[in-house]
Amino acid sequence: MHPAKSVILFTTASGAGYGLLFLLILGHMLGVIPTDPTLALSGFGTAFILIVLGLLSSTFHLGRPERAWRALTQWRSSWLSREGILAIVTFLPTGIYGLWWAFFSSSEFVLLPLIGIAALLLCGATVYCTSMIYACLKPVAAWHNKFVPTGYLVLSLSTGALLLNAILHLQGKNDQLFDMITIAFIIIAVVHKFYYWQYINENAGQSTVGSATGLGSMGKVRLLEAAHTEANYLMKEMGFKIARKHRQKLRNITFIFGFILPIFLISLSGMISNNALSNLAIIVSILSGALGIVTERWLFFAEAKHTVSLYYGAEKV
Amino acid sequence: MTCLPQNGSKKKLGLVIDLDICVGCHACAVNCKEWNTGGHSAPLTDMDPYGADPNGVWFNRIHSFEVVDDDNDSRTVHFPKSCLHCDDAPCVTVCPTGASYKREEDGIVLVDADKCIGCKLCSWACAYGAREYDEDVGIMKKCTLCVDRIYNENLPEASRVPACVSTCPVGARSFGDLGDPNSDVSKLVAEREGFDLMAELDYKPTNKYLPPRPKQNENSFSDKPVSLSPVETEKSGLLARWADKVLSL
Numbered sequence: 001m002h003p004a005k006s007v008i009l010f011t012t013a014s015g016a017g018y019g020l021l022f023l024l025i026l027g028h029m030l031g032v033i034p035t036d037p038t039l040a041l042s043g044f045g046t047a048f049i050l051i052v053l054g055l056l057s058s059t060f061h062l063g064r065p066e067r068a069w070r071a072l073t074q075w076r077s078s079w080l081s082r083e084g085i086l087a088i089v090t091f092l093p094t095g096i097y098g099l100w101w102a103f104f105s106s107s108e109f110v111l112l113p114l115i116g117i118a119a120l121l122l123c124g125a126t127v128y129c130t131s132m133i134y135a136c137l138k139p140v141a142a143w144h145n146k147f148v149p150t151g152y153l154v155l156s157l158s159t160g161a162l163l164l165n166a167i168l169h170l171q172g173k174n175d176q177l178f179d180m181i182t183i184a185f186i187i188i189a190v191v192h193k194f195y196y197w198q199y200i201n202e203n204a205g206q207s208t209v210g211s212a213t214g215l216g217s218m219g220k221v222r223l224l225e226a227a228h229t230e231a232n233y234l235m236k237e238m239g240f241k242i243a244r245k246h247r248q249k250l251r252n253i254t255f256i257f258g259f260i261l262p263i264f265l266i267s268l269s270g271m272i273s274n275n276a277l278s279n280l281a282i283i284v285s286i287l288s289g290a291l292g293i294v295t296e297r298w299l300f301f302a303e304a305k306h307t308v309s310l311y312y313g314a315e316k317v
Numbered sequence: 318m319t320c321l322p323q324n325g326s327k328k329k330l331g332l333v334i335d336l337d338i339c340v341g342c343h344a345c346a347v348n349c350k351e352w353n354t355g356g357h358s359a360p361l362t363d364m365d366p367y368g369a370d371p372n373g374v375w376f377n378r379i380h381s382f383e384v385v386d387d388d389n390d391s392r393t394v395h396f397p398k399s400c401l402h403c404d405d406a407p408c409v410t411v412c413p414t415g416a417s418y419k420r421e422e423d424g425i426v427l428v429d430a431d432k433c434i435g436c437k438l439c440s441w442a443c444a445y446g447a448r449e450y451d452e453d454v455g456i457m458k459k460c461t462l463c464v465d466r467i468y469n470e471n472l473p474e475a476s477r478v479p480a481c482v483s484t485c486p487v488g489a490r491s492f493g494d495l496g497d498p499n500s501d502v503s504k505l506v507a508e509r510e511g512f513d514l515m516a517e518l519d520y521k522p523t524n525k526y527l528p529p530r531p532k533q534n535e536n537s538f539s540d541k542p543v544s545l546s547p548v549e550t551e552k553s554g555l556l557a558r559w560a561d562k563v564l565s566l
Contacts, residue, residue: 001441063435063455070414070432074319080438081413138407138518139444206517207444209382213396214512214526215336219386224393225341227378230371234446237437307515308446311380311398 001140002240003301006060012159012293014054014087015127015152019160020047021094022123027164028101029116034173037102042167044098047160048091055087079136083129090126093119127156134300141205141317142304147196155293158182158189162262162289169269169282179270183263190259193296197251205307205317212310223313238306250299258292261285319412321405326424329496330462331402331523332482333505337530338489341381341395345481345490349377349399349460352480357465358430362453374449376400376460377481384529394529397490399481400447400460401514401522402426408439408448417457424496424523425462433457444518467492495523 024043027033059065072088074081093115100109131152134143165182168174209223210216231239265285269278305317353376354361363373377399385391402419406426409417416432417439419425428439433456440448440457448459463479466472476483482492493502502525505511511525553561 061436063437063450063452063457064433067414067432067434070416070434071436072413074413074415077319077321077410078413080411080436084413133411133438136407136411137442138520139442207515211515211517212445213382213394214514214528215382215384215394218529219384219391221382221384223380224383225381227380227398228375232372232378233374233449233452234440237440237450238446306441307444307518311446 001301001304001306002237003298004061006057008294008297008301010054010058011130011152012054012290012297013050013057015130015156016159016163016293017047017050017054018090018123018127019156019158020050020163021090021160022120022157023160023164025094025097025116025119025123028097029113033164033168033178035101035105036173037105038171039167039173040098040101040105042171043164044094044102046163046167047094048098051087079129079132083126083133086122086126086129090119090122093122124153127152139205139207139307139317140304141203142200142300144205145199145203147192147199151192151196154185154189154192155296158185159289159293161185162286165266166282166286170279172275174270176270179266182266186259186263190255193254193259200303205305207307207310208316209310209314212307222315223311226312234308235312238308239312240302242302244303244305247299247303250295254292254296254299256292257288258296261288262292319409319415319417321409321419322421322424325404326419326421326496328422328494329402329404329424329523330467330493331424331495331502331525332399332462332479333491333493333495333502333511333525333527334397335489335491335509335527336394336396337527338487339379339395339397340487340489341379341393342486343379344484344486345397346375346377346379348480348484350375352463352466353461356463357461358428358458360451360454361458362451364452372452374451374458376447376449376458390532392529392532397481398445398447399524400426400462401445401520401524402460402462404521404523405519407442407520411438411442413438425464426459427461427464428457428459430454430456444515444520445522495525 020043028035059068062068071081071084075085096115097119100112128149131149135148138144161182165178168178208216209221213221215221262285265281269281272278307317310317350361353359361374363371365371366373377397380396380398382394382396383391384394402424406419409419409426413436414432414434416429418427435455435457437450437457440450448457451458466479467477469477478492482490491502491505494500495502497503506525509527511527513522514526
């Protein structure tokens, strides 16, 4: 599948944003992270910037962005529509929670735990809907499986944790507990990613050029003559081949930059006493994590094979 | 509304494509383009049509496959492919705007050009590659089953069939109600054991394909002559013998 830059930015940035919101609110409700307003402002601010950036970029690849509002109407059947609606609704409880924490935390607010729980559920549901946009597509076997929704949720949490950890470090509020929690999230994400890669290696789709043409029972089928001489929309959109050529290298980049280097840098920053060096390690961990997650998402799209390629020379998907 | 009709559509209008007959002349694709570039989903935009990298929207494409059997005997099968107007059409349900819809009255899947935002998700949901995006207009386009011909009272009755069907020079394409077991197309499918494409995905396509008939080879006829016997010149008439001699000079 063609990896559109806008969709990669949308899924990674908003995923990290919702993960960050989730961990901020959960941490605050459980009382395990500092409660001062600076953390609320910087944390919620970063999350909202990422989410808004992601949502805006998702409209860039539309042919008619001015009609984007129409995408909120078909929640009965469409995961994309559900995602859009939940993304907007989620701003409400998370925004109220963030505002209260940043500006009014001295006063009592009895509804706060309820709003917090609603915010947590909505953050999770929004990321789930994002994943289901892809996981509901039967023609793409690499997406139509149970690893895709869990993968999006786990990666949302690990990238959110990486961001929250960095914010805590840069404000001098870090503790070893949160370093370890972050590392734990990243380990869960990398283990999950390996299972996903193993799954898609072993479980190609059932469809073959024989079933796509219905001629499979007569013998071995191959494309003899293409339907047209130049590449059309279908071949450009569904027939992306570059990633498959470099699959292993790109998986290695994801593994090293997305997971291993951040774990190493977070551990390192906990060990060095020099503040500037420690902060530098944390900033590098964010940059490395970003490169890793973008490569991961690029591969997620580019590696996935669509059944339409069976009509253009592929023998199986 | 992107929910599918609850109990399926009343009629299931669609095509039956006979892979035994199709000669791969592409006339159906050309007439489709000709009609539809002025029809319901017009235009069928071409980008850079006379340049180095032409690219354009077509609703119908003809692929050619080779099938090699166990005896290493091969045959060519021309394979026209357009929207199959699936009963369980995910291109409709994934649409976030309600632009993509399936008609309850006849099962035709259409795109409302005024509602489409060009997110392309429907083309990802279609297993068959039936939808093509119009870069110029910024919306998705697809086969309309010539909805603007089949009900068009301005056309003579014989022409009220999809453009591809009306133009096929060998009669490889039939149009009708596949929901009615007594229709000509349904009988044809039953008789020739018509099949669904990618049945494993369970999209329940309306359009059916008829398999190529078994190939005729030297074993196909039991009463074939062993060899051709020479023409018997002796019994020819006087005039013929004379003409033979003159012409042989």
